[in-house]
Amino acid sequence: MSAVTEAVRPYTSYVYAYPHKTAYRPLPDRPxxxxxxxxxxxxxxSLYAHIPFCEVRCGFCNLFTRIGAPDELTTRYLDALDRQATAVREALGDAAPVRFATAAFGGGTPTFLTAAELERLCxxxxxxxxxDLRAVPLSVETSPSTATAxxxxxxxxxxxxxxxxxxxxxxxAEARAAVRPQRRAEVEAALGRIRDTGVPVLNxxxxxxxxxxxxxxxxxSLDAALVWRPEELYLYPLYVRPLTGLGRKGPAESDREWDERRLRLYRxxxxxxxxxxxxxxxxxxxxRADAPALGPDDHACQTDGMIGLGCGAxxxxxxxxxxxxxxxxxxxxRSIIDTYTGTRDFSRAEVGRRVDAGEAxxxxxxxxxxxAAGMPLADYAARFGGSPFDDFGAELARFEERGWLDTGAPAGLLRLSPEGLAHSDGLGPELFSPAVRAAMAAYEAK
Structure with a gap:
């Protein structure tokens, strides 16, 4: 097999949620x-709170975030978040038990907020x-410049x-090339402060x-990170997206050369x-193999619901x-954030996408x-009453032909091979439905 599979680029799209948000549309009935x-x-x-503010915007970033927060915007944003949370909790009702098994604050940069504002967010x-934030896993994103004591x-x-x-x-020099202005000393100091907190997991x-x-x-870079013995490391391939800082620059190499270089660096x-x-x-x-568990997390992303608070959640x-x-x-x-902070009624869903049995x-x-652990076929059968090989036979056959499935996996386990994992960003989008593909293609970037 060649370094880059001919038919599919290895870096098509990061699949962190499905359907992708660019497939969402305004909901006419506002349920x-x-x-x-x-x-x-x-x-x-799962509870997720989105804070859409950063001190700077990195050149690769296409997340929903703005630079700075003038005129007490963070106060008005937290006011709106409070109103939304009140409306959502009321909508959940008390007829059945309501419990959060996991929580996360993301963004943007949640630690753009002051210490007092973080108290209010909690x-x-x-x-x-x-x-109960002290009883469940709580993950929070930060940055070198905002990770203050x-x-x-x-x-x-x-x-x-x-x-x-x-x-x-x-x-x-690489940070500058990614339009990420920071000094190594600032990064190391922030890591030291994080370790001083005693929080069990550093990513x-x-x-x-x-x-x-x-x-x-x-x-x-890897060795500099390993000095801190982080419990987790995320290795992200660089993407250059429209309307980002890097997206306005010309390419330094061909797509194929870049794909091959990213694959080499990944491996x-x-x-x-x-x-x-x-x-x-x-x-x-x-x-890290000896990293402590994050806590009792019985939330399953495949089946359990998620509550998102904030205009990017x-x-x-x-x-x-x-x-x-x-x-x-x-x-x-900026316009969307302004609309959010001015909203009084959060009792209805505004933008989204229906998920039918096939999409589920x-x-x-x-x-x-x-x-990497793969999917037990019994779990799929218990939920859907069938086999993924019946529902997605053509796609799985292609993956197997490319060497992306682990043929040595234990019986009853569908698992990617190391090469399949390497091509996750090409494999994932191949499983998108035609309807979701069409909606994403019709989305106009703004």
Missing amino acids: ALAGLWADEPKDAL DIAERRMGA DRLAVLAERGATRLSIGVQSFVE IDLIYGIDGQTEASWRR HGRDHLLARGYEQVSMRMFR RSYTSRLHYSFDYAVGMPEI RRRHLLQSLLQ
Whole structure:
């Protein structure tokens, strides 16, 4: 097999959720949340709070975030988050047990908020939603410039079990090439402060495929991260998306050359971590073999619901995924945030996509197969009454032909091979339904 599979580019799209948000559309009926959640299991929900603010916007970033927050915007945003949380908790009702099994604060950069504002965010999660942050896994994203001692102390005291810091590269020239202005000393100081909190899990995000990055410079970043013995490391391939800082630059190499370089760097990073006591959880995620558990997490992303708070967060029921409007361009993001902060009634779903039985099968397969552990066929049969080979025979046959399925997996387990994991960002999009593909293709970036 060649370094890059001829038929499919290895870096098509990062599949972290399905259907993708660009397949969402305004919901004409604006369904009431109380009706959407009435018959849903609510005893193992996931809670996600989105904070759409950053001090700077990295050149590769296409997340829903804006630079800065003038005129007390964070106060108005938290006011709206409080109103939304109140409306959502009311919609969940009390007819059946309501329990959150896991929680996360993301963005943007949640630690853009001050220490007092982080206290308020935790209060909203606990007092409005009823999440027991000290009893469940709580993951919070941060950045080198905002990981200050007072903010981190709040998060540690309120129950954070995992702090994730986006470093991207310890090599300053590479950070500049990715339009990520930071100094190595600032990064190291932030990591020291995180370790001082005693929060049990540190995750460090790194990026490969940056212009000028080589195996040697990539290894320097990996080794600099390993000095801190992080419990987790995420290795992200660089993507250049429309309306981002890097998207406005011309390509430094052909697509094929870039794909081959990213694959080389991925394999180098994977092997480097595996040789140093890390286990591969997915294409991106590596966990230290002796890392402590995050806590009692009985939330299953394939089946359990999610409550998203904030204008960039998604919520999932079994039949509808919903959110607010989505944009990448700064003027549009500012407009959406302004609309959110001015909203008084959060009792209805505004933008989303229906999930029928066929899409539920695809989502289950995607979210299971892209994990290194694979998918027990019995789990799929118990939920859907059939086999993925009956429902997705053509796709799985292609994957097997390409060497992407582990033919040595134990009986009853569908699992990717190491090469299949390497091609997760090409494999995943092949499982998208024609309807979702069409909606994504029709989406106009803004």
